[in-house]
Amino acid sequence: MSMKEKRMIKAWLRGFFTVLFGLIYLFPLYIAVVNSFKPYTEIVKSPLTLTLHPTFENFAEAFRSSNIVSLYGTSILITFSSVAMLVLISSTAAYVIIRRNNGICKFLYAFALIGIMVPPVVTLVPSIKMLSMLHLMYKPSGLLMFYGGAYFSTTIFLYTGFINSIPESLDESAYIDGANTITIFFRIIFPLLKPCTATAIILMGMWIWNDFLNPLYILGSTAGRTITTGIYNAIGAYTSKWNLVFANVILASLPIVILYLCMQKQFMNGLTAGAVKG
Amino acid sequence: MKHNKLHDFLLVFPGYLIYTVFMIVPLGMTMFYSFTNWDGISKKFKMIGFKNFVRLFSDAQFYNALKVTLIITVITVLIYNVLGVFLAVALNRKNRVCAFTKSAVFVPTVLSSVVVAFIWSYIMQTDGGVINTLLALVGIAPVNFYKTPLDTIVMISVIISWNGLGLFLVIYVATLNTIPPELMEAAEVDGANGFQRFFRITLPLMMPGITINSILSIAGGLKQYDHVKVITGGGPGGATQTITLMSVEKAFEYNRRGYSSAIILVLFVLIVIVSAVQLSITKRREVKY
Numbered sequence: 183m184s185m186k187e188k189r190m191i192k193a194w195l196r197g198f199f200t201v202l203f204g205l206i207y208l209f210p211l212y213i214a215v216v217n218s219f220k221p222y223t224e225i226v227k228s229p230l231t232l233t234l235h236p237t238f239e240n241f242a243e244a245f246r247s248s249n250i251v252s253l254y255g256t257s258i259l260i261t262f263s264s265v266a267m268l269v270l271i272s273s274t275a276a277y278v279i280i281r282r283n284n285g286i287c288k289f290l291y292a293f294a295l296i297g298i299m300v301p302p303v304v305t306l307v308p309s310i311k312m313l314s315m316l317h318l319m320y321k322p323s324g325l326l327m328f329y330g331g332a333y334f335s336t337t338i339f340l341y342t343g344f345i346n347s348i349p350e351s352l353d354e355s356a357y358i359d360g361a362n363t364i365t366i367f368f369r370i371i372f373p374l375l376k377p378c379t380a381t382a383i384i385l386m387g388m389w390i391w392n393d394f395l396n397p398l399y400i401l402g403s404t405a406g407r408t409i410t411t412g413i414y415n416a417i418g419a420y421t422s423k424w425n426l427v428f429a430n431v432i433l434a435s436l437p438i439v440i441l442y443l444c445m446q447k448q449f450m451n452g453l454t455a456g457a458v459k460g
Numbered sequence: 461m462k463h464n465k466l467h468d469f470l471l472v473f474p475g476y477l478i479y480t481v482f483m484i485v486p487l488g489m490t491m492f493y494s495f496t497n498w499d500g501i502s503k504k505f506k507m508i509g510f511k512n513f514v515r516l517f518s519d520a521q522f523y524n525a526l527k528v529t530l531i532i533t534v535i536t537v538l539i540y541n542v543l544g545v546f547l548a549v550a551l552n553r554k555n556r557v558c559a560f561t562k563s564a565v566f567v568p569t570v571l572s573s574v575v576v577a578f579i580w581s582y583i584m585q586t587d588g589g590v591i592n593t594l595l596a597l598v599g600i601a602p603v604n605f606y607k608t609p610l611d612t613i614v615m616i617s618v619i620i621s622w623n624g625l626g627l628f629l630v631i632y633v634a635t636l637n638t639i640p641p642e643l644m645e646a647a648e649v650d651g652a653n654g655f656q657r658f659f660r661i662t663l664p665l666m667m668p669g670i671t672i673n674s675i676l677s678i679a680g681g682l683k684q685y686d687h688v689k690v691i692t693g694g695g696p697g698g699a700t701q702t703i704t705l706m707s708v709e710k711a712f713e714y715n716r717r718g719y720s721s722a723i724i725l726v727l728f729v730l731i732v733i734v735s736a737v738q739l740s741i742t743k744r745r746e747v748k749y
Contacts, residue, residue, distance in 0.1 A: 197557045200550070204561035210622070211567065213590055214579045229593055271475030278471045282463065290472065297483045299735060301683040303704050304728045307500070307711050307720060308489030309482060331482025334475055363467035392572040394686045395704075399712065410572045414690065417578055424582055431575050442570045446563060453627070454634035 218428035225424050240429035247426075248416035250433050256406040260322050261391045264329040265383055268337045271330065272382075273375060276341035277367050281353065291342065297335035302396055305332065310399065325400045329390055337382050344378035345371070380452035391438070409434050493721035500717040512722035521698055522723065525706040528613055529727075532688075532702065533681030535617035540628045540677040541670065543621075548632035549662060562633070566626035573623060577690035580619045609699035612692060616700070620687050624680065628673050635669030636662070667746040674738050682731050703727045 217225050219236035244250070275294075279287045309328050310319065318324030348371065356366045372379075394410045401407065407415060413434045417427050442449055494512055498505035516522050547565065551558040568576060583590040584605045592602040605615045639662065647657050685704040688694060694701035694709065701709070703723060711720035 197555075200557045200561050204564035207561075207564045207622075208567065210579050210583055213583060217582075226588055229588065229590055271478060274471035275475040278468045282468060290476065293484075294476075294479065297479065297487070299679070299732050300483065300487060300728060301679065301704075301731065303683055303685065303707070304490055304724050305483060305486035306708075307717055307724075308486035308493065311489070312482065312486055327478060327482050330475075330478040331486070334479040334483065338475070363464050364471065367471065388570065394572070394574055394689070395708065399708075410574045413572070413578075414574045427578055427582070431578055435571050435575050438570050439567060442567065443563075450562075450566070450630055453630050 214428050214431050217424060218432045220425060222423060222425045240425045241433065244416070244426055244429040244433055248412060248430055248433075250412075250430075253407055253409050253412035253434075254437070256322065256401075256412075257391060257408040257410075260325055260329075260397070260408060261387055263322075264326050264333075264390050265386045267326065267330055268333055268386055269379055269382055272334055272337035273341050273372060273379070274367060276338050276345055277371055278363075279338075280342050280345045281350065294335055294338045297332070298339060300332075300335075302328070302332040302393075306396060306399065313400065319400070320402045322401070322406075325397060328396060328400055329386075332396075333386055333389070337386065340378055340382055341375065344375060348374055377452075380448065381454070384449060384452045490721045490725060493718050494725045496718045498718045499715045500711065501715060505718070508718070512719050513726075515719070516722050516726065521701070521706065522703075524699065525701045525703045525723075528609075528688075528700055529682055529684065529702045529704075531610075531613050532617045532620065532684050533678060535614065536621050536624070536681045536684075537674065537677045539618070539621040540625060541673055544625060544628040544632050544673065545663070545666065545670075547625075547629050548636050549658065551629075552633060552636050562629065565629050568623050569626035571623065573686035574690055576619065576623045577687045580622075581691050584615055584619075606692075609696075612700050616687055616691055619691070620681075620684065623687070624677075628677065631673055632666065632669050635666050638668075639665045664745065667742055671739065671742040671746065674742060675735055678734055678738060679731055682727060682734070 213229070216232050217229060218240055219238075220233045221237055221239070224233060275290075279291050279294075309331070313319040313324040313328070316324075318327060352370055352374075353366050356370050361369065392410060393408075394414065397408045398411050398414075401411065403415070413430055417430055495507055495509060496505045497508050497511075547561075551562050586592065586602060586604045586606065591605075595602060604611075606612050643661055643665075644657060647661055652660065683704050684702050685708070688700060688702055688705055692700045694705045698706075704727065707720045707723040707727070710716045710723060
């Protein structure tokens with residue numbers, strides 16, 4: 183065998199094992215998809231294969247029992263408003279803290295970082311007391327405030343690092359042209375923070391969308407459930423009816439997986455653009 | 461430049477108000493409650509000094525929760541970082557095969573932990589689960605993944621890792637892309653083999669990514685709640701309970717908020733200490749070129 187042939191075989195083998203690994207990684211999802219189209223008796227008999235007679239009955243039943251549309255409504259409302267609020271409050275604060283390099287701002291920076299090591303669960307119990315005192319308990323707005331407090335440190339940390347790398351001469355020339363601080367920030371600086379904002383949106387969006395423990399206790403069941411707590415609740419009602427479990431699993435995941443597949447590039451780049459500097 | 465003080469205030473104030481009211485004050489309250497016998501309902505409670513902590517450190521349930529939490533953390537941190545670095549290096553090529561596998565590993569990251577836990581609890585079932593059906597095809601007797609609490613915890617750790625690996629892979633790939641290709645070429649010209657290039661160049665230059673990823677993975681492992689809650693609920697008899705699970709149970713099912721606060725405070729201190737130690741180790745190894 184010539185060197186060239188050897189190299190080609192090596193490349194083929196490498197490609198083969200790479201694809202094989204990817205397929206094995208996706209295998210659990212394949213199981214969820216194929217079994218969501220089978221009646222229960224068929225899952226028990228043959229859990230691995232595609233079905234010859236797909237049924238949509240599981241989806242219809244899941245749709246009837248778990249009120250999936252309202253779950254999506256709650257999740258979208260909470261994720262969207264929390265992420266938008268976090269981006270706004272932390273980018274503005276980070277800008278002033280970095281640009282006015284005085285004692286107060288140094289203190290505020292250190293103060294903001296206290297929370298970075300605090301997992302939300304540490305403040306959950308007192309937050310519930312705080313939220314009930316402010317009449318925000320069992321309301322989406324209460325969960326919004328909780329996330330604002332819980333993730334402020336992380337987002338301000340991302341933004342301060344990024345704003346540091348933007349030259350101050352930009353602010354100065356705008357100032358000479360007569361712009362005030364708020365105008366300078368929203369017209370000139372904020373657009374330049376796009377990579378960092380993308381990272382914040384995707385990271386916070388994923389954490390908040392997938393959060394389970396906090397909405398379980400803060401929202402409870404009266405104010406409507408999120409996808410995670412709603413699915414947990416719905417599936418808990420029929421533990422071993424796997425056909426319905428899988429139909430619920432697919433209904434809860436399909437939109438988010440499609441969103442990811444459509445915006446894959448933005449997802450991957452966004453996750454790292456503001457975090458890993460070249 | 462003269463700055464408008466009012467504008468500065470308007471930009472800084474909202475964030476700090478929310479942060480103070482919903483993070484700093486509750487954090488202080490957790491610390492305060494941990495020295496009380498508050499039950500979460502009544503208006504009256506007593507300061508009981510260090511009693512909660514004394515009870516905690518003689519509570520077998522707490523030591524078991526600590527053990528479970530540490531096992532999950534060690535396994536997930538190892539998988540995330542060792543497999544993460546390996547996959548990043550193996551998949552760092554611009555072709556469709558590598559792009560496919562990278563996306564495949566990332567897909568579970570966008571799924572909710574609850575969904576992932578339900579899918580896997582079916583796959584790992586002893587009777588009629590997918591793994592055991594596959595094993596039966598090649599003539600191997602069914603495996604009981606719930607035989608001992610340790611087996612269950614190891615299984616859950618693998619499930620958590622499957623769920624989260626994508627994020628770590630993406631960060632490692634991004635760090636890898638910051639390494640100038642000339643460095644690799646120069647090393648190759650100088651006759652360094654694959655192993656030498658990996659351990660002498662790639663790994664040291666990936667340290668910033670390793671720092672971020674170890675912090676994320678350690679904190680994530682120590683506060684684990686979701687997967688365990690769905691798969692075992694902490695059972696049987698609390699044998700697979702993590703610290704977070706135990707604290708939440710004490711707070712909301714037994715109404716012992718003071719004791720629960722002490723438990724969660726220990727978790728917080730643990731995270732701070734482990735992260736500080738970890739930072740001092742990896743930060744020192746970050747190199748400049």
